[in-house]
Amino acid sequence: xxxxxxxxxxxxxxxxxxxxxxxxxxxxxxxxxxxxxxxxxxxxxxxxxxxxxxxxxxxxxxxxxxxxxxxxxxxxxxxxxxxxxxxxxxxxxxxxxxxxxxxxxxxxxxxxxxxxxxxxxxxxxxxxxxxxxxxxxxxxxxxxxxxxxxxxxxxxxxxxxxxxxxxxxxxxxxxxxxxxxxxxxxxxxxxxxxxxxxxxxxxxxxxxxxxxxxxxxxxxxxxxxxxxxxxxxxxxxxxxxxxxxxxxxxxxxxxxxxxxxxxxxxxxxxxxxxxxxxxxxxxxxxxxxxxxxxxxxxxxxxxxxxxxxxxxxxxxxxxxxxxxxxxxxxxxxxxxxxxxxxxxxxxxxxxxxxxxxxxxxxxxxxxxxxxxxxxxxxxxxxxxxxxxxxxxxxxxxxxxxxxxxxxxxxxxxxxxxxxxxxxxxxxxxxxxxxxxxxxxxxxxxxxxxxxxxxxxxxxxxxxxxxxxxxxxxxxxxxxxxxxxxxxxxxxxxxxxxxxxxxxxxxxxxxxxxxxxxxxxxxxxxxxxxxxxxxxxxxxxxxxxxxxxxxxxxxxxxxxxxxxxxxxxxxxxxxxxxxxxxxxxxxxxxxxxxxxxxxxxxxxxxxxxxxxxxxxxxxxxxxxxxxxxxxxxxxxxxxxxxxxxxxxxxxxxxxxxxxxxxxxxxxxxxxxxxxxxxxxxxxxxxxxxxxxxxxxxxxx
Amino acid sequence: xxxxxxxxxxxxxxxxxxxxxxxxxxxxxxxxxxxxxxxxxxxxxxxxxxxxxxxxxxxxxxxxxxxxxxxxxxxxxxxx
Numbered sequence: 141x142x143x144x145x146x147x148x149x150x151x152x153x154x155x156x157x158x159x160x161x162x163x164x165x166x167x168x169x170x171x172x173x174x175x176x177x178x179x180x181x182x183x184x185x186x187x188x189x190x191x192x193x194x195x196x197x198x199x200x201x202x203x204x205x206x207x208x209x210x211x212x213x214x215x216x217x218x219x220x221x222x223x224x225x226x227x228x229x230x231x232x233x234x235x236x237x238x239x240x241x242x243x244x245x246x247x248x249x250x251x252x253x254x255x256x257x258x259x260x261x262x263x264x265x266x267x268x269x270x271x272x273x274x275x276x277x278x279x280x281x282x283x284x285x286x287x288x289x290x291x292x293x294x295x296x297x298x299x300x301x302x303x304x305x306x307x308x309x310x311x312x313x314x315x316x317x318x319x320x321x322x323x324x325x326x327x328x329x330x331x332x333x334x335x336x337x338x339x340x341x342x343x344x345x346x347x348x349x350x351x352x353x354x355x356x357x358x359x360x361x362x363x364x365x366x367x368x369x370x371x372x373x374x375x376x377x378x379x380x381x382x383x384x385x386x387x388x389x390x391x392x393x394x395x396x397x398x399x400x401x402x403x404x405x406x407x408x409x410x411x412x413x414x415x416x417x418x419x420x421x422x423x424x425x426x427x428x429x430x431x432x433x434x435x436x437x438x439x440x441x442x443x444x445x446x447x448x449x450x451x452x453x454x455x456x457x458x459x460x461x462x463x464x465x466x467x468x469x470x471x472x473x474x475x476x477x478x479x480x481x482x483x484x485x486x487x488x489x490x491x492x493x494x495x496x497x498x499x500x501x502x503x504x505x506x507x508x509x510x511x512x513x514x515x516x517x518x519x520x521x522x523x524x525x526x527x528x529x530x531x532x533x534x535x536x537x538x539x540x541x542x543x544x545x546x547x548x549x550x551x552x553x554x555x556x557x558x559x560x561x562x563x564x565x566x567x568x569x570x571x572x573x574x575x576x577x578x579x580x581x582x583x584x585x586x587x588x589x590x591x592x593x594x595x596x597x598x599x600x601x602x603x604x605x606x607x608x609x610x611x612x613x614x615x616x617x618x619x620x621x622x623x624x625x626x627x628x629x630x631x632x633x634x635x636x637x638x639x640x641x642x643x644x645x646x647x648x649x650x651x652x653x654x655x656x657x658x659x660x661x662x663x664x665x666x667x668x669x670x671x672x673x674x675x676x677x678x679x680x681x682x683x684x685x686x687x688x689x690x691x692x693x694x695x696x697x698x699x700x701x702x703x704x705x706x707x708x709x710x711x712x713x714x715x716x717x718x719x720x721x722x723x724x725x726x727x728x729x730x731x732x733x734x735x736x737x738x739x740x741x742x743x744x745x746x747x748x749x750x751x752x753x754x755x756x757x758x759x760x761x762x763x764x765x766x767x768x769x770x771x772x773x774x775x776x777x778x779x780x781x782x783x784x785x786x787x788x789x790x791x792x793x794x795x796x797x798x799x800x801x802x803x804x805x806x807x808x809x810x811x812x813x814x815x816x817x818x819x820x821x822x823x824x825x826x827x828x829x830x831x832x833x834x835x836x837x838x839x
Numbered sequence: 840x841x842x843x844x845x846x847x848x849x850x851x852x853x854x855x856x857x858x859x860x861x862x863x864x865x866x867x868x869x870x871x872x873x874x875x876x877x878x879x880x881x882x883x884x885x886x887x888x889x890x891x892x893x894x895x896x897x898x899x900x901x902x903x904x905x906x907x908x909x910x911x912x913x914x915x916x917x918x919x
Binding site: 204205207209240242243246370373374376377380381384406407410411414415416417419420504507508509511512513521545622623624625626627628629 | 860861863864865866867868869870871873874881882884885886887888889891895896897898899900901902905
């Protein structure tokens, strides 16, 4: 008996509950990565089956058919065409929604043509009674040449039966269920004769798709069997009609709908949610609640994390034997880790809201509602999803533009998405708002700090839209325009799906960004703890001499030495060098250091300040925020973080393109350095100018 | 009566007749927009575009520019 794990591929249309089936089969036993070379998310999981058999479950991106129109969809085809792929499935599970069986079966008939053993999973069976649907399973199994698992991933039933079917995958038919080649018998016959060893449908896919498959042969196939684009499309239409005829014939007997029983919840909800006034009111109300609550709800855990790490840092400093290593731990590593973990509450809340909106089916209604408005700015209704996801992180948001069919609309969406307030800006905003905006209430319930944060989000969206409007006029890009969006059924979001999504996304973010932040924190600590020249080495002597006339108390003396050292350390010298450039914006050299170090990732800003102030002060018991609040300009005696410089910083971080990962993803998605370079130059100059104006007016 | 999807009124049903295959995206065909299938206009977006349709049991939204390209035959209402 072989102990090899069974490879199972989950395939299905979007919105059929494929991910819930995946979660049901694998639990938390899953890994999210990327397909090599591209940024399509690859979800693998592991499942224990009866008889001690194990399976690797691969959750492929959702696709409507095997005719790919995006890289996400190409991934599915490339895997299914390549028998040598390590992940090539032993058995395919085509997941369908019982309410959309007709459309979902189109993909099923295509998969069957690839002659892979295929199990048909009919999901959402719990809604059958509600909708008056009944199925003749034996009839369907016979005519679709498969085994059917009737399940409800929501209620969790049918999963054991599905597992049993997977175990016996060798008995499942791999025969196609219809012969689509009769749409042009002559053409397909000659194709079959030319390549007797290849599957006819595979050849057809290679001819019609841009997929990497048997590259050598591909040119050969193409040259002798090519047809005009228009002729190919006509054949594809015939093929689609043929498949639907077959499906209709099968479902005529196998599926009965008693429409008198069906309760139409969808159209009632649609009427309200897409209403010309209420639709928009509800949408903006939802946005308002999201942003107000993110700031309010995250506050307590964030304060807790902040003070915990301040305490830890002190404890480490006091209890470990003194020395360089202890300094590195207490002043470099611990504040660095704190700077990462403090993100978790806000990121988790953002992903929570976004996944609830996506899961419930509401997001499609927003697309429908916003399309006409967005088009005036050169965007698509579908740009709303990236722009909202951009509030979590621009990277998945830019990836989410893939379903925008029109290239110009997609390009503009990619270029302007980084203006939306991503979660990396949140800690920067949070700490500065906390310092310079009073924690008071207007109208009794509205928190001024919360309102400021909301205003920053509005500025982010507003700039994105405005930039899109300008780009729409400037850019001369031609592309096919079309727009098709599925309006899925409303569903109550499943706790398990939402929870797994939030955990996975937060984990990916913390570990991804965390590595950079931690590394930069440690480097910073070194740069701040060492310096060239006598000014640094002889700090104690210099202070002693300078204060001969008025001797300092021991605490004052230590502080003076520490700041003399910081000022003359490597990082201090770097900050001093750029001070002339940034002082018109109201920043001192310490903020300059934070801006330099956060050039690759904005969130490093807070961690840097944490490190700088931990090194600079001897009083470890204070939190970072208190230390920042206490900073004064040694010349004027004014607070460094005052209203004018605070607003200037907020503006700088609202506009500046300080994210290397976003530049990288823009390069990947647009296939050119031209666009990310444009983003960098345009956004950074805009940031400088706006921050300059803000400070000069307010000071 | 022959018309296009664009000129349907809310709640009206029609049968798809034909369209110019070169300009209609394949994805729309795969969603069930094929000659002979039934289409119902469910909702019009607040600003008049896009249109929310039920085509052959699939719920989807398309823009007016696409809807204008699809010829349909109205199904007569049973009332009157």
